[in-house]
Amino acid sequence: xxxxxxxxxxxxxxxxxxxxxxxxxxxxxxxxxxxxxxxxxxxxxxxxxxxxxxxxxxxxxxxxxxxxxxxxxxxxxxxxxxxxxxxxxxxxxxxxxxxxxxxxxxxxxxxxxxxxxxxxxxxxxxxxxxxxxxxxxxxxxxxxxxxxxxxxxxxxxxxxxxxxxxxxxxxxxxxxxxxxxxxxxxxxxxxxxxxxxxxxxxxxxxxxxxxxxxxxxxxxxxxxxxxxxxxxxxxxxxxxxxxxxxxxxxxxxxxxxxxxxxxxxxxxxxxxxxx
Amino acid sequence: xxxxxxxxxxxxxxxxxxxxxxxxxxxxxxxxxxxxxxxxxxxxxxxxxxxxxxxxxxxxxxxxxxxxxxxxxxxxxxxxxxxxxxxxxxxxxxxxxxxxxxxxxxxxxxxxxxxxxxxxxxxxxxxxxxxxxxxxxxxxxxxxxxxxxxxxxxxxxxxxxxxxxxxxxxxxxxxxxxxxxxxxxxxxxxxxxxxxxxxxxxxxxxxxxxxxxxxxxxxxxxxxxxxxxxxxxxxxxxxxxxxxxxxxxxxxxxxxxxxxxxxxxxxxxxxxxxxxxxxxxxxxxxxxxxxxxxxxxxxxxxxxxxxxxxxxxxxxxxxxxxxxxxxxxx
Numbered sequence: 107x108x109x110x111x112x113x114x115x116x117x118x119x120x121x122x123x124x125x126x127x128x129x130x131x132x133x134x135x136x137x138x139x140x141x142x143x144x145x146x147x148x149x150x151x152x153x154x155x156x157x158x159x160x161x162x163x164x165x166x167x168x169x170x171x172x173x174x175x176x177x178x179x180x181x182x183x184x185x186x187x188x189x190x191x192x193x194x195x196x197x198x199x200x201x202x203x204x205x206x207x208x209x210x211x212x213x214x215x216x217x218x219x220x221x222x223x224x225x226x227x228x229x230x231x232x233x234x235x236x237x238x239x240x241x242x243x244x245x246x247x248x249x250x251x252x253x254x255x256x257x258x259x260x261x262x263x264x265x266x267x268x269x270x271x272x273x274x275x276x277x278x279x280x281x282x283x284x285x286x287x288x289x290x291x292x293x294x295x296x297x298x299x300x301x302x303x304x305x306x307x308x309x310x311x312x313x314x315x316x317x318x319x320x321x322x323x324x325x326x327x328x329x330x331x332x333x334x335x336x337x338x339x340x341x342x343x344x345x346x347x348x349x350x351x352x353x354x355x356x357x358x359x360x361x362x363x364x365x366x367x368x369x370x371x372x373x374x375x376x377x378x379x380x381x
Numbered sequence: 382x383x384x385x386x387x388x389x390x391x392x393x394x395x396x397x398x399x400x401x402x403x404x405x406x407x408x409x410x411x412x413x414x415x416x417x418x419x420x421x422x423x424x425x426x427x428x429x430x431x432x433x434x435x436x437x438x439x440x441x442x443x444x445x446x447x448x449x450x451x452x453x454x455x456x457x458x459x460x461x462x463x464x465x466x467x468x469x470x471x472x473x474x475x476x477x478x479x480x481x482x483x484x485x486x487x488x489x490x491x492x493x494x495x496x497x498x499x500x501x502x503x504x505x506x507x508x509x510x511x512x513x514x515x516x517x518x519x520x521x522x523x524x525x526x527x528x529x530x531x532x533x534x535x536x537x538x539x540x541x542x543x544x545x546x547x548x549x550x551x552x553x554x555x556x557x558x559x560x561x562x563x564x565x566x567x568x569x570x571x572x573x574x575x576x577x578x579x580x581x582x583x584x585x586x587x588x589x590x591x592x593x594x595x596x597x598x599x600x601x602x603x604x605x606x607x608x609x610x611x612x613x614x615x616x617x618x619x620x621x622x623x624x625x626x627x628x629x630x631x632x633x634x635x636x637x638x639x640x641x642x643x644x645x646x647x648x649x650x651x652x653x654x655x656x657x658x659x660x661x662x663x664x665x666x667x668x669x670x671x672x673x674x675x676x677x678x679x680x681x682x683x684x685x686x687x688x689x690x691x692x693x694x695x696x697x698x699x700x701x702x703x704x705x706x707x708x709x710x711x
Contacts, residue, residue, distance in 0.1 A: 115509040122506040126492060126499060133494050133535075210455035211488050216478040217507055374457050 119217060120225045127229030138234060142241045145184050149242055152180050153249045169313030174250040175340045176311055181246045182336035183308045185238035189231045190274065196227050200282025201291045210376045220279065220369060227275050253340055262347040263339025269354040270331040276361035277327060286372045307333030330354050385559055385591050386429035386452065391461035393422040393447050421447040423615035434585050434592040436606035436623060440697050444615035445595040449561050453483055466558060479508060482557035484549050486564035491536045497547040498532040501554060508555035522550040525580045542573030549577055559591040566598050578604050599693040603627065613700045630699045632669050638662040638680050639688035649679050
């Protein structure tokens, strides 16, 4: 009974953090809508591009995906990727906290620093993700029409997308914490964002990749952020779901250990100027 | 008396990266970085009893904030022993966090775009406060700091004084046993300063909260602290009653009189002209010989005053006096 009460108190504090982050980001509507418009514009370009590509190849299906499916996959991956790219993103925020010493002040609060950022990231991303998905979905619906989505596909897709979100959090968290040892993390973030663009199925679905590259992308964390979930959602397959799930779980285990190791080591590195 | 803070031979050294000027210098630093060790806190030892209000003062770079950051668990000491409320601040950060409150004047904890009420609600969850107790505590703090009308305004729209009152209230929500205040009144107007001091005094008297305060404002120290510690270059140079510090070392005030007839003769017992030009007269007053009030009356009678500023002696000056006295005793 006491344990339950303690757990619910701990759980409540992290949900409250997510909620605060959610409302904090909801107040900046102009920024949200501006980014959603960029997603809309990109979807429109993708529609032109892929319709021409499919026409040129004289086919209605490449790698198991029709034009409509490709556009819906890209609408999802673009929306989710853009939802976490606003500056300062999670990694930049942590980097700034490290540089300014603000991290020290967070460490003396009765919460886990990592969970604080996870729930804060969750709250912030949800606002943007919902806005982007809603508007990108509308434009996809108008331009290429609906696709068949099953309940199983939806469930499997949401599971993979959620785990992909956790993976992305870990990657950004580790990149931010690197600020303890490297002077400038921006080049690292630049490489990560470009790798996500190429291997994350954000511009080109992995199904359209040549086999060798497809394999690399699938097993890389980038392909597992949002592409795997989006693909299973529009192209339901239990075998594919299992395959992606195993890859994601392996990455999450690796990232959990790595982030714990790096974070514990970094606590001693906190340096602040006095006053 | 129960000891709530115990510090023994505390040392903190920082490794500061040295960077040579120019492109080649920068490249050399990148290939083979060199570091210089800077000692911020040098063998500091002291104890604080429960319910004390302690002022911890010193010039810029003396090591005040570094010491507070070690006491709260933010920084790891290079060597030495620390105990706060029976906890080891670095090893038991989370446990200690429930019992201490911190206000770092330049590190806000309120969410900038949201009203203070939202941050208060969040802190209540973070500190796992019982809803009923939280509401009662919030009401007390809201009344004490007179911030009821500010609760629903986004923090970014508050003035510095209003924001600081909310910041201090946020740090006190969980009823900490020790409050560390690092420059809590920096940049505030007189009213806001007095309000903060009033609440701090009340908490100390009614709830027996121990207050550990660093400030550049002599008013904070004089009106709050019974005991003062002065540090310089990370070393303790004075630890004793604030009255003794005031009596022995803070014996002067600098008064600046802005007037159109500043060149008129100045003759006042205990007053010494430091600087003078056509519109400004700067006087050092020996407070053991005469009072500020009498000097004000004299100024009003003899000059057409446009403005008056009163300053305390520079911290460096006080420290120099302490050193001089120590030397004489030897």
